[in-house]
Amino acid sequence: xxxxxxxxxxxxxxxxxxxxxxxxxxxxxxxxxxxxxxxxxxxxxxxxxxxxxxxxxxxxxxxxxxxxxxxxxxxxxxxxxxxxxxxxxxxxxxxxxxxxxxxxxxxxxxxxxxxxxxxxxxxxxxxxxxxxxxxxxxxxxxx
Numbered sequence: 335x336x337x338x339x340x341x342x343x344x345x346x347x348x349x350x351x352x353x354x355x356x357x358x359x360x361x362x363x364x365x366x367x368x369x370x371x372x373x374x375x376x377x378x379x380x381x382x383x384x385x386x387x388x389x390x391x392x393x394x395x396x397x398x399x400x401x402x403x404x405x406x407x408x409x410x411x412x413x414x415x416x417x418x419x420x421x422x423x424x425x426x427x428x429x430x431x432x433x434x435x436x437x438x439x440x441x442x443x444x445x446x447x448x449x450x451x452x453x454x455x456x457x458x459x460x461x462x463x464x465x466x467x468x469x470x471x472x473x474x475x476x477x
Contacts, residue, residue, distance in 0.1 A: 336424075336440035337463040343474035345427045345435045349404045351473060352425050355383045355396070361473045363465025364458065376407060384414070400424065408440075420445035421455055437470065439463045 341348055351357050355370035367385055374383040381398040397418055400408035407425050410418035424440040441463060443455035 335442075335458075335460050335463065336438055337460050337467055338436060338438040339464070339467045339471065340430065341435050341437055341467075341471045341474050342433060343435060343471075343477065344433055345404050345429045347477060348435055348437060348470065348474050349407070349427055351470060353377075353407055355385055357473075358385070361466060361469035363467070363469055364462050376401065376409075377403075383409075385411075396423075419448035419451055421451070437467060439467055 351361065353376045355374045355376070356372045359367040359369055366387055366389075368388045368391065370383060370385045376383060376398050379398055379401045381401075383396050383398075385394050385396060386392070387394060393414055394411040395414050396409040396411050398407065398409045399422070400406055405427050408422055410420070410422050412418040421441070421443040422445075424438075424442065426438040426440070428436040428438075430436055441455075441458050443452075443458075446452060446455055
């Protein structure tokens, strides 16, 4: 599933908010991200960044599988030391002009192999994707 919206900010600024994991908890619409250590800014496919989750404080390794600086970033989360179970978070940025960007946020769990995670994956609704976009918009437009 995916959601899109136009943000009144340039793609470079928005991409920095997404590609720097330490900034993600500020705009996460799933209220699932507690914190990430500074200095993990993503630069290419193959990077792995860690994130501490809310609730139980579990840590996830996020394996970057798609990357185009300023335009596209996608990762597959996994428990530390394990292979990703198959779900994917993707952000695509399309500049409209120098001060506006169309942002599409996608959550793809079609390849999810871990049955224990399917209920949680189904609970991640388009509403939650839009919530992340709305919070990202507020953060980017305030800069």
